[in-house]
Amino acid sequence: MSANEMWDALLDMGVSEETLQIVTDVAGYSERTLRGVLYSVEGTETFPEEEEE
Numbered sequence: 001m002s003a004n005e006m007w008d009a010l011l012d013m014g015v016s017e018e019t020l021q022i023v024t025d026v027a028g029y030s031e032r033t034l035r036g037v038l039y040s041v042e043g044t045e046t047f048p049e050e051e052e053e
Helices: 003-012 017-027 031-042
Strands: none
Touching (some): 003 017, 003 031
């Protein structure tokens, strides 16, 4: 899953674009950073789309 796909999935989960922008401005735009956001929101580092594969 690419960083762009992760970004979109987080938006679909209800994370605001403003929040994502702030976090990636501070920590960098990467898959690792976006997995950290997912962990803070859902308590997991695996996106639902990844589990289906």
